[in-house]
Amino acid sequence: MTINKLDNLLEVMKELRDPINGCEWDKSQTFDSILPYTIEEAYEVADAIDKKDFEALKEELGDLLLQVVFHSQMASEIDEFNINDVINSVVNKLKHRHPHIYSQNKVENSEQQETSWEKIKAKEREEKSIREGKDISVLDNIPNNFPSMMRSEKLQQRAATIGFDWDDINPVLEKVLEELGELKHELTSTNNEDRILDEAGDLIFACINLLRHLNINSETALRAANFKFEKRFRILERFLSSSKDQNSIPPQELNALWEKAKKVTG
Template sequence: MSDRPSPSSNALTALEQLIQVVAQLRDPQGGCPWDLEQTPESLIPYMIEEAYESVDAIRRGDSEHISEELGDLLLQVVLQAQIAQEAGDFSLAEVAQGITDKLIRRHPHVFGDAQANSPDEVRQTWQAIKAAEKGEDESRLSSKLARYARTLPPLKASQKISKKAAAVGFEWDKVEDVWQKFEEELGEFQEAITQESRQRQEEELGDLLFVLVNLARWYDLDPEAALEGTHERFLARFSQVEAACDRPLSDYSAEELEAFWQVAKQKLAL
């Protein structure tokens, strides 16, 4: 037999070193001032950013950057657990044990005697066990929709909420009714911009965006993919505009920048 350490042994060694490094960064005596001032709440933007950067690396199929970004994401997990441990709330060991126990509970077809012969059956079992664990009434869709609103990015939550509500009949009769609702919400938003408070303006903007998500669903379009495509096109055109300018963009008039923009659009369309 080989004396070489197993992959799991190597992983545990590396993880233990990471835990020690994070603990040292948080040490009041000689630690890092930036790390010491962090709280669970202050780290939220970094967790979100690292999660999205990991997704981007995975989509690009860049294994080197996937590894790097997953490391950055793992750091956020370890740092959150370190701060919690300092406060006496929980430890990284409890985090790991908790997810291990959850996986075993929610896979009775692997770790027990239950049967699940398809991915759909696995999903149904998972959701049923999850609802029982959380004490949720599966007959009440509103509790599930509220969880989407709390835990998902707003655009993704809108898609989920819209789709689930429509599936139980909370839906327009025809797409023309959705367009009519869009016109109604657009008018209310325009009125709020000129006459209402900032809070009302944001409320009406949210209503307008939610109707747009519903329109996308009716036409079987993915609003997230659509917005990502817009970002890509904008950045490609903007890069062309910058390349065409020989002085700072702020030195040009709006008309001159628009002319550069139109040239970029035509060039990239070829």
Template sequence: MHDRTAQSSGIDRLVQVMARLRDPDSGCPWDIEQTFDTIAPYTIEEAHEVAEAIRNGDMDELRDELGDLLLQVVYHARIAEEDGHFDFETVANHVADKMIQRHPHVFGNDVVTTAEAQSVNWEAQKARERAERAAKYGREPSALEGIALGFPALMRAWKLQKRAARVGFDWSDARAVLDKVDEELAEVRAEIDAGTGHDRLQDELGDLLFTVANLARKLGVDPEGALRETNAKFERRFRGVEQRLAREGRDPADQALDDLEAHWKAVKHAERAGGAADDSDGSQSA
């Protein structure tokens, strides 16, 4: 087995390695036990790690993470092959056929001269495919067909709104959405003041988050990316607070909130002095 895989192309070798790992007689006990459901979380995790490597601009890391993500595809294809559904070759050929079908200006006789025109054609083709998928599963056609439930909630909100906007269900501009944000925030405040239960608060807070995602869309901002950057900013600053306290021999858990806030402001001031991006206020929120 080793000699044969060593002489194969990279993808063939990986497919053979996975087959060996899943061999019920001589494979790895852990790999043999895995299913689509148990592997799916790793697939999502690896996709995020690819994105992180890209953000870091680390090509060695990106090479490794792309390999890990490819392994996930091979893993799922192997399980499907064992169950008699399809194999990796089928997956690869299917996506190749789809790319050819969606690029008739490259592989056929259509003429497309701009990226914008191609985007229009691409979306039209995808819309036809979504309609075919809905018909296949006996669902009514919908502009929202094909937006996976597995997306992070903030991303899915953005995609739902973007798709609805294509058929005219949209706010006139970002300021109109801002008014809606104010309205939803007021409703959250009202529920808090009324002392209502968890379910009502969750419902109103969900409406607020959904509207904020819509505001991001109208402003041309990726809400997942914006929140990701804010998460990183908060982590960086909070670690800065911890480091300042550690130099003084103090534990953050033992400090008063006012003291923690003072250190937070000091970290933000140091960032401003160093030219880092910063907020305009001095609150402990990012």
């Protein structure tokens, strides 16, 4: 992007927020009110990447960039920061986290680079906690509003940095089975909703940990499972299209059609 193009976007955003001549909707927005749009645009970028739709990706990245400009414009109106501060912040961060490029510190391979990156980020978190007068924790600065699966993975990764982890996959798998057993126990004995919720959460957390040990991103895995289910279910619906009353089809027949749909999709 050239400077002129970015300036054009900044100018349009400024005009839309103009107190006198601006757009009523844009003028009425706050950081909180456009937050859902910011999250939505990030997910739409991810969707375009999943579909390898580069025309859509171009458009969605533009929408996401608009969110950055929108937030920056609102911040500049209250003298907090502006778009230049945002850009300078990320430039400084990138240089600080790549000392093997911007200083004399060298790394031999990508593994060493990742280790160096994590050490630098840990040091940054520690310095931030000290500035804010907070107790230092390896779990600092994992946003509470992250998607829950992503946050679980981040918590586990951070805990592992101080050795709170298993060395091999077997006890991780056993933990999944243990949590499944505890959930089954609550379902068959107490039937207490709070306890069932608690054990269901523990089971999901353990499954995410298993995937982490397998170097599989849990969000990616679930997204793929969702896509597979949707694809198979749409085929099942086509099989049912000739049925007069789809709601009265016996479960056994639905299961048979589901197995047929699975064979079609592979």
